[in-house]
Amino acid sequence: MKVQKLIILLLFSALFLSSTAQVFTPKNYPQGYFIWPVIAKVAIVANFGELRPNHYHMGLDCRTDQRENITVVAAADGYIAKVKIEPSGFGRCIYINHPNGLTTLYAHLNDFYPALENYITQQQYQLKSWKVFLDIPPTLFVVKKGQFIAYSGTTGGSQGPHTHFEIRDTKTDKVLNPLLFGLPINDNIPPDILRLAVYDRNTSTYEQSAKFYPIKKVNGIYVTTPANIIFNSDKVSFAITAYDRYTGSTNQNGIYEAILYDQEKAVAGFQMDSISYDETRYINAHIDYKLRSTGGPFVQHLSRLPGYTKGIYKEVTGDGVINLDNDVTHAIKIEVKDTKGNTSFLKFGIKKAFGNVHAYKANPIAVYQPNEFQPGFINIFENDQVSLHMPEISLYDSIRFKYNEIIPARGYPIYQIHNTTVPLQTKFTLKIKNTSTSNPDKMVMHRFANGKDDYAKATNETDWYKASFREFGNFQLLEDLEPPVIRAVAFKEGMKLSQLSRLVFVISDNTEELVDFNAMLDGQWLRFSNDKGRTFIYKMDEHCPPGKHELKIN
Template identity: 45%
Template sequence: MTRSVLLVFLLICGGRISAQFFQPVAYPQKFFRDPLDIPIRLAANFGELRSNHYHMGLDIRTEHRENLPVFAAAGGYIYRVKIEPFGFGQAVYIRHSNGYVSVYAHLNSFYPALAAYVKQKQYELKRWDIFLELPQGLLHVKKGDLIAYSGNMGGSQGPHLHFEIRTWPDDLNLNPMLFGLPVADNTPPVIRSLSVYDRNKSFYEQNPFFTTVKGKAGRYAVSQPLLILKTPNPGFGISGFDTQSGSVNPNGIFQGIIYDNGEAVSGFRMDQISYDETRGINAHIDYPTREGGGPYYQLLFKMPGYLHSIYREAGRGGYINLEDGKLHIIRIELKDTYGNTSNLEFKVRYQPQENLNMSYPGKVFYPGMVDGFEAADAAFYLGATCLYDSVHLAYQETAGDGKDVVSALHQFGNTRVPLADTMTVRIKLSIPGIQKQHILMQWINGDDFEIRKPEWLGDWATASFRSFGSFRLVLDTEPPLIRIPGVVENANLQRSSRIAIVVQDNYKKIKSFRATLDGNWLLFTNDKAWAFMYHFDEHCAPGKHELKIYAEDEAGNAAVQVLHFTR
């Protein structure tokens, strides 16, 4: 076979491979309708990049309004209801006959039959936040039936409907745009800039190269005609976004594939993601750059410790090899769910340079290994699924400083290195004999902090965290502060529609809240956790009443407040 014939053969094979690089899956079209009665305009799409997670559905705009009717996207039965202060807020799950589940979140309220059932269960369970499994034959719905009203509850930052499609029973989230929902889109993705990495080094122990991109309408090029690279095995990332027709909202990119001389090497596709793997976004992006205030760069190669589903690699293991020293044409192809395509093409060549061996402090840890670090007064243990790439982790101990601090400050690792799973942290108490039941373990990063109630073995406290940083033990004996704004003792509340309770804590974490009216449990909502709210209903008859509020923080400190009023 001549060289020219061989080249043609390889190009044809490369084209055939790339055309089927991601095997198409046939999803039912038109089975699901628009869950609202207004045209779909997206505030966010599936797989969009967020802090520590992918966006797992569609955020449908509600024209800056709340309480729009929400309809069943297909027939089935309501099999779950979730109510929580953050996250989904209030959500409805409908199971359908074809094995799919649709989810509707950030709702202000449910339709009457469901609302009555949920309220009954809340009083039976004596809690507002619930995750209910409903009997199969209880609440059937047809396609287009009213199920709820839209809102802004939970983790929502503005009025919209969050809509998901999942598989059952494994709860794998699917991209709703693949089901033929009526969303107009004829605009290709936009590419802003390119990043280059050395795959022979730890992702967290190198200085990436960044370059701007020029172009529009699907055709892009880098600013330099030729990129001379210092590594024979580069990895690439792109910063960009996608939009839908008639919208300027920057949404996530559905698919990206990288080609080396016409042959597909590796790529990602946002067609299905489970909640178990959503934190894997930190291995799909350039996490250190993002944490340092830079843009999102989506990696077109899979990191060693990323075990999940969005990537596919070709036979060469997803590696680009430039050791031949020749000119290589690299092409990055981005697509949306409608097939609108953008291409970034550029030339690269490897030029060997003197290898400067950099030294990093600390002990080196690897993905896939169980390992730890032990000091005199602290220890850190990482499981096999904790890391996405190898990295040196340094430890430093400094004297404890601050009110109620009861241990030294132990710094381990760098906050710009993400943890895929929790690590175990052990710290020794530096002041023996104090009240361990009121001691918390605290993670600190600048002004941010998290607390855990540790387990004890002698003078050693143990807790789990999902971030590197600084850790210490603190004594918390301060109970929460309960306030009832605008209401005084023996108030007449006949003209009031509700009572609001504000609970504050010095470590900003309330473990439990309970309210009773004349000795009977009373339902207070807790949307976004800023306040607890009771709306007067049949549980508060006319007359004199005693309202008792109980709040407990993570350290076990409790507060009680009693209010007498007339209704």
Template identity: 45%
Template sequence: MYCGTKVKKYAGFSCSLSPLTFVPMIRKLIGFCCLLPQFLHAQYLPGKDYPQGYFRNPLNVPIELAGNFGELRPNHFHSGIDIKTEQRENLHVHAAADGYVSRVSIAHTGFGNALYITHPNGYTTVYAHLNRFFPGLAEYVKQKQYENESWAGNIIIPPDRFPVKKGQFVAWSGNTGGSAGPHLHFEIRNTATEHPLNPLLFGFDVPDRRTPEVYRVAIYNMDESIYEQQPMIVPVKKVNGVYVSTASVIQVKAAAAGIAVNAIDRQSNSPNPNGIYEALLFDKEEPSIGFQLDDIGYEETRYLNAHADYREKRGGGPWLQLLFSLPGNHLDIYHDINGKGRIDLSDGERHPVKLEVKDAYGNTSTVKLTLQQSGATPAAPACDNPMRPGAHNIFENNHVEFFLDETALYDSICFNYRELANNSARAYSNTYRLHTALVPVHDYFDVHIKPDKPVPAHLQHKLVMVRKGVGEDVEPATFETGWNKNGWYKASFRSFGDFHLEVDTMAPTITALGGVKNGSNLSRAGRLAFAMRDGSGIADYRAELDGKWLLFSRRGNVITYTFDEHCPPGAHTLVLTVTDIAGNEATYTLKFKR
């Protein structure tokens, strides 16, 4: 390619040079201009243009990651970075930039105590699993909780109520909600869309010179549903800096192949196996398709079950990330360059295939394979009840029925049904096996079951629908209250499995912790705690002290009240009411002194 008197423009650079001015600096510039198109050509996936250095580390310890953005989790992508807190709680958390506290959320699951700060540059930062908010905010939140008579909830805060400066102390780190150990979950969101973005693309100082580790690839027949085939799993090992398979040529019984990759990434200062950022597939050295894990909204995060081979993972296998998009996958992380990840092997020739797997800092691992068609996959047997993505799918008989809308399935299935005897004294129907829990469903769907024996009037509102998945040890039963219409009971679920109706008349149990008994003098006590238990699940709890609502926080099924101004010195009566999903109530009354 010649770069001389003609003007060439690439990505904002121009090369307009006279052949007569060949000084050394001009030669370097000419060389750069001539090579620049090649550099740009290699950028097959879109670059990012996030502000660098705008946000600071929210802690005063170096960032060491326990988890990163896009890491694969059950039913969702991890939406931020998990920063280690030296295996302890109550580290000071600081505002990552100027802004204002716009929201707090409180729950016994998920983020636990979470703080949201909105910034003037169009981003919002999130700080989760906190133990406590800074004093002024904590008092404001407590006031709202008493006004709403609810410990859990989302509290929207006016923009002028709590302005903050970059580096300002805002909370203490903790281990609340669904956290499995002390750490800070930190997010950067697009304020307008509320989509979490990949924080590692914002220039944080996280030491990372390690390339991703690739363990295996999987090969699929692209002319069959992913749920109606068993992928070919190909282990790989690193040889001379490149991951390769033990077989020089991989024989594939399919005319068209698709690829999935099993890989992790680690940072230089952390051994944790975190997720990769990007993967790109090449067929005969030509780019085909790639994905990038960034900008994934909470409303679409469940599409992880379409991005990864759900059946393989739920069946005890590894995470396999697909380099092709299933028909019912509407996740916008894929970038089709040429071929949508479909590798045409029908010519019988050997096809060199390459994968480039990257982390957010550009560290790259390369995988090289050679594929060749070797015969055809036997034709699939005829299916009596096919169900397809993008269609309304219905199953019904005299005992059970359900309906899936067009967004429920990611790929086609041959629906299987079985009726199993249920001899439990609590059961009011047989067990109906609706396909298998190894196949994911995206949306909630209504299951209708008709009892196979009369339900006495006093038990009709105590009937619950029970679903079991892949064995009780793997997935505990889930219970949903049924709604009765014309003798049928309806409940909503988000997974296939085994379903039946049973009656639940057992009230929850409430146990006082710490040896507290009626008549106790609690003048020196700092808190009160109770454990709640129920077979079908706790739906709600309410505590009243001398007839007034009292704030009890919840962690798992333990609720705690910390003594404060709402319990002055004197004699008191505490009434605690716990309700399960079937409406059964238990009441615990405690008389004590302060």
């Protein structure tokens, strides 16, 4: 018995002495073409591909010394092609097209440089809209590498002062990893691997909880405890928690690449090289969403879920799901890299348990189960009170659909549509029957779960009220009879404004469904900025000259 153990361990070790395969094609992006876009110490808060709620982080968050109004410069020669201004997302944002077919993006900005700021203001007044997304003629704002283009800020969805920087393919708009372009980020630290999760892939990932195994580092290699895992299934997949750090930084940033090897052969992996915005929500299939949504850590799958049709995965000799054969210990290696090539390895063996295990059984006759929803199919649930229609690209893995109806003490019935631990790629349509309202044009559908509320206008279709959502939860019809509330900050009607530099209004609404904001001064549209939330600000300028004025807001 001792001899047998020795042979297994020697074989297991030998499998990892061979060189690793090249799974992903090396990138040939121009090096040194772009300079650092902010006049501050070169450092980042977040990198490309980092894991965020419902999306990958699509660029670099460049530090600005925890301050606003740091100079932002053009990363290379080109021309300003677009400007976007919105209350969420990027906030105030500039796109620069470059001669090499790439576009750089700079977001969460404050004021643009004067010529551009004046042009944008003119366009906003012409369009009578503060929120704009403008295409700009190529010859209008030509810029040189290092030229001042804006001040940094914290506009839009920013949680603190920084500049978000992206590099895109101009033709496809696909976002490329900026760290592959030779930007001056110093990194000689390999990624850290924190945990390993193992899944029984005879069952939906949403119908189970992963089995976690402790990890420790031995002689520079991560290993599991125990070194050889006995698992109660003949079909498994793996996921990891890992992060990368840069030299001189304590930030836990996202990893660049992970590859799964079985018996020395590369099976599958993922790489954060490029991501399109139309596929960024697929992050919810890349992570263990159920675990994360219940307060757990980010865990990244090394295999593609059935409904993950696009994205970052590459399959080499398989899809990342390992079939465990009788009496065979599979030597597994997981290789994790950063963009500088620093590499960490996690190694372990895994074997199917003896006796009764969860095994896959082929069913020659597919039998439809009314409560079983599958990815890749249109899924429908209907009764006398609700009608649910889910497009075929909604689900990433199968679910046993759950439904319940609650009659509250007050208000219309509440319908529990599955649960929030299952993510969706696209919106579903929900119809709720209601024949008792006297205000059919005021109906709103309210979704609530885990302290979060969403509202959508409910369209009347012969006593059925229809709305679309992208998350499961509890749903209830409401009658929205209350108009938004407008509150002036630090001034009131009849007040002399000569001592004020700006006017500020805060808008609130009982359903959070604020469609539009318009201000008219003496019958003329007046530009209020809306850089954050529901605060609207007008900075005094020539559009409000001295004298008595009438301001109307709707």
